[in-house]
Amino acid sequence: MLRIATSQLYQQGAKAMNGGQLALAKVQQQMATGQRILANSDDPVGSARLLSLKDELGRYDQYQRNIDVASGRMSLEESTLGDAGELLQRTRELTIQANNAPLNDNDRRDIAKEIRQIHSQMFSLANTKDGDGEYLFSGFQSRSQPFVLDANNQAIYQGDQGQRLVKAGPTLDVPASDSGDEVFRGALNGNGSFRVAATATNTGNGSVAVGSVTDPAAFVGHSYSIAFTSATTFDVTDTTTGTAVLSNQNYKDEGSIQFAGLQTAVSGNPAAGDTFTIQPATRQDFFKTLDDLATALETSGNTPARGAQLNQALANGLAALDQGLEHLTGVRAKAGSRLKALEEQTTVNGDFTTHLQQTINDVGGLDYAEAATRLSKETFTLQVAQQSFVRIQNLSLFNYMR
Known part of the structure; x- marks a missing residue:
């Protein structure tokens, strides 16, 4: 007949209660957290997949934070433009x-x-x-x-062209941004293709x-001069090549x-010797146009030449302003398009985040009905173990001698 030592009975009883307490505690923790997988050992495959899914969810959270920051900057840019x-x-x-x-x-x-005040306001916006x-x-x-003014009130750009x-x-x-070089210095002067000027030494009022x-097919972007040989005739010269284009034309x-x-x-009424120039359009910042x-x-004088x-x-200033307004409209439209793209991506990210969260719940979420059943089972098992241990504790040789 197999004889079991009393100490062994104690150990088995304690082990059963300890196991029951651990099992019950696990179910309670699962129900408290709503998570089925509390440790990698609970489900190694599911745990690895959960880790991957949560990493992906973290990336999408970062995308949204990026969008929030970029949207704020771009909204401010659009307003500034x-x-x-x-x-x-x-x-x-x-x-x-002033012209009319x-x-x-x-x-x-x-x-x-007032234009000087506008210059200051534009400098502040930049x-x-x-x-x-x-x-x-x-x-x-x-x-x-980005912008500072030199001794001649000319704006100097200190930033870079980075976006x-x-x-x-x-x-x-x-x-998420446009450089000041692009925004405030990107417009062309003249009509956008070429610019005109009257020589400062002209004596007539032309x-x-x-x-x-x-x-456009014939336009080559050369520089030209229109030189008046008399008050009624002029020549046109291609100053890029030094060749005559038109000669002795009636004015x-x-x-x-x-x-x-x-x-x-x-x-x-241009005078003999007066010259007008045509040159390819160049980039001109808003500050120079205003200045x-x-x-x-501000220049005084009421002579015909003046x-x-x-x-x-x-006339040249008005042309530069028109080019500047057209340029700003283009930059602002691009900023608006980028804002729209961010809004659309926010929706896409939100939909995928919802999908990820659902998948995470499917993989690691707790079935509360099943957990409640296990809670009842583990509670009952622990109670049985505890009652058995109490009975073992009360056993002695005298109990058998009664």
């Missing part, structure tokens, strides 16, 4: 006023003062900071002020029209002058 456009539009109104109304020097100086104190238009140099990209999704990188390209006030795929016109207009309006110089400066 709108403000800049309003400043250029106001300057355009002032330029038309019969004004004296004091009147023009008053207009110049140095806008975001909510984190970073400059909006410095490119990658976000801690450096910050944000990871908005697994395969979507969206530019001025040259901004003009346009009439035949007609505001009459169209066409050559090399472009057209322009001279108005007023040139203010300077032209009047022609002012008319030319206003």
Whole structure:
């Protein structure tokens, strides 16, 4: 007959109670956390998949944080661009006023003062900071002020041409900013193809029209001069190649002058020796456009030559403003498109995040009905073990001798 030591009975009873307590505690923890898998050993395969799914969910959370930051910066940029456009539009109104109304020097100086104020406002917009104190238009140099003024009131750009990209999704990188070089210095002067000017030494009161390209195929982008050989005749020379284009042409006030795929016109009464130039359009920042207009309006004098110089400066300034407004519209449209892309990606990310969360719940979530059944079972098992142990504790030789 097999004889079992009392100590062995105690050990078995204690082990049974300990196991029951651990099993019951596990079920209680599962129900408290709502998670079926509490340790890798509970389900090695499911645990590995859960880890992968949670990593993926973390990446999508980061995508959304990126989108939130980028959307804030781009909304601020779009608003700033709108403000800049309003400043250029106001300057355009002032330029038309100065060009059309019969004004004296004091009147023009008053207009110049407002344009100087607009220059200051534009400078402030170009140095806008975001909510984190970073400059909006410095490119990658976000801690450096993008624009400073030199001794001649000319704006110097200190940033770079970098565009910050944000990871908005697994395969979507969206530019979250535009450099100040692109925004405030990216517009072309003249009509966008070529620019005109009257030589400063002209003595007549003639001025040259901004003009346009009439035949893109024939337009080669050379520089030209329109030189008046008398008050009624002029020559056109290609100064890029040094060749004559038109010779001994009869002058007609505001009459169209066409050559090399472009057209322009001279108005007023140019004098012999007066020269007008045509050159390829170049990039011109908003600050120079505003400064040139203010300077032209601040210059005193009512001579015919002075009047022609002012008319030319206003016409060129108006053309530059139109180019600037068109440029800003383009930049703002691109910013708006990027904002729209971020909004759409937010929806995509949200849908996939919901899918991930559901999958995580399917893999590691707890079936509460099944857990409740196990809780009842483990509670009953523990109670039985405890009662058995109590009975074993009360056993002794004297119990058998009764």
